Amino acid sequence: MSLNSVNTNASAMIALQSLASVNRDLSGTLRRISTGLAVSSAKDNPAVWVIAQSQRAEANALDSVRDSLQRGRSITDVALSAGETVVDLLGKMKEKMLAAADTSLSTASRMALNSDYLTLKRQIDRTVSNADFGGINLISSGSVGQVRALANADCSDTIDIDHVDLSTTGAALGGLPADLLAAPVTGTQIAAMSTAMETVTSSLARIATGSFALEAHQTFIDKLQDTLNTSIGRLVDADMAKESTKLQALQVRQQLSMKALAIANSGSSYLLTLFGR
Numbered sequence: 682m683s684l685n686s687v688n689t690n691a692s693a694m695i696a697l698q699s700l701a702s703v704n705r706d707l708s709g710t711l712r713r714i715s716t717g718l719a720v721s722s723a724k725d726n727p728a729v730w731v732i733a734q735s736q737r738a739e740a741n742a743l744d745s746v747r748d749s750l751q752r753g754r755s756i757t758d759v760a761l762s763a764g765e766t767v768v769d770l771l772g773k774m775k776e777k778m779l780a781a782a783d784t785s786l787s788t789a790s791r792m793a794l795n796s797d798y799l800t801l802k803r804q805i806d807r808t809v810s811n812a813d814f815g816g817i818n819l820i821s822s823g824s825v826g827q828v829r830a831l832a833n834a835d836c837s838d839t840i841d842i843d844h845v846d847l848s849t850t851g852a853a854l855g856g857l858p859a860d861l862l863a864a865p866v867t868g869t870q871i872a873a874m875s876t877a878m879e880t881v882t883s884s885l886a887r888i889a890t891g892s893f894a895l896e897a898h899q900t901f902i903d904k905l906q907d908t909l910n911t912s913i914g915r916l917v918d919a920d921m922a923k924e925s926t927k928l929q930a931l932q933v934r935q936q937l938s939m940k941a942l943a944i945a946n947s948g949s950s951y952l953l954t955l956f957g958r
Contacts, residue, residue, distance in 0.1 A: 692945035700938035707931040713919040714928065720917040733917045740909040742834035743902055750840070750899040752815060753830035757842060757892035760819035763812030764885040767805050767820075767847050768878065774801045774857070775874045781861040782871065795861040802849050802857070809847045819888060822848035830895055840898060842891035845884040853880040 713719055723730045777798040781791060809820045818826040819842065828842035847853055854877050858870055 696942035696945045703934045719919040736913045743906050746831045749831040753828040754895045756814045756817045759814045771878050778866045782866040784865045820847040
């Protein structure tokens with residue numbers, strides 16, 4: 682026969698333990714529902730939390746890689762646009778040179794052609810000097826300006842696009858005639874212009890190849906980030922449907938535990954009937 686005591690209520694202690702256990706489970710379920718995470722701190726699951734944190738750091742670091750690739754693409758886009766303008770201007774300069782090759786031109790006509798030629802030449806330098814993005818110019822005079830875009834999160838690899846001088850003083854165009862006044866343009870000079878145009882287009886093709894590499898790698902980085910985020914979700918995200926069902930069950934258990942505790946606490950009062958008049 683169980684001990685009837687007013688000092689020790691075993692039934693109430695059991696009911697209280699049950700209620701405390703239900704409250705702990707309910708607190709965890711509410712935390713998972715409010716955060717959407719099954720593992721929101723190291724206390725929930727240390728091993729999974731460490732893995733998830735490492736993957737989050739990797740995914741976040743890839744943001745900087747994406748920024749670097751996008752910046753590189755912008756630099757090359759500006760350079761290509763300016764380079765295409767240079768090719769068009771060279772074509773017009775070649776037309777002026779061909780016209781100046783006519784030995785029967787009057788002095789006035791030659792001076793007019795020369796004026797147009799020099800204007801086009803100055804426009805080339807103006808174009809390449811303004812082909813700047815974020816302080817980087819791939820085709821300006823000199824050798825300063827290049828793309829070294831990040832290819833991964835640990836900086837061990839880059840996508841490189843080197844500078845090419847497309848100004849009229851550079852290696853590509855430096856051999857063009859200074860003007861069209863000295864003497865009738867020769868076939869050699871015309872050939873030099875054709876060679877210069879080929880050099881420019883080849884340089885632009887290399888920049889375009891680098892731009893394609895930047896774009897392709899950015900697409901890969903985007904996919905890699907999505908994959909990492911999906912993998913992290915599999916590790917730490919809570920199953921909301923499951924948690925919703927569990928919440929309802931725990932709320933019922935909590936109410937039952939509170940009812941059981943109330944019944945257990947009222948047990949001692951029944952002993953008073955033994956001492957009634």
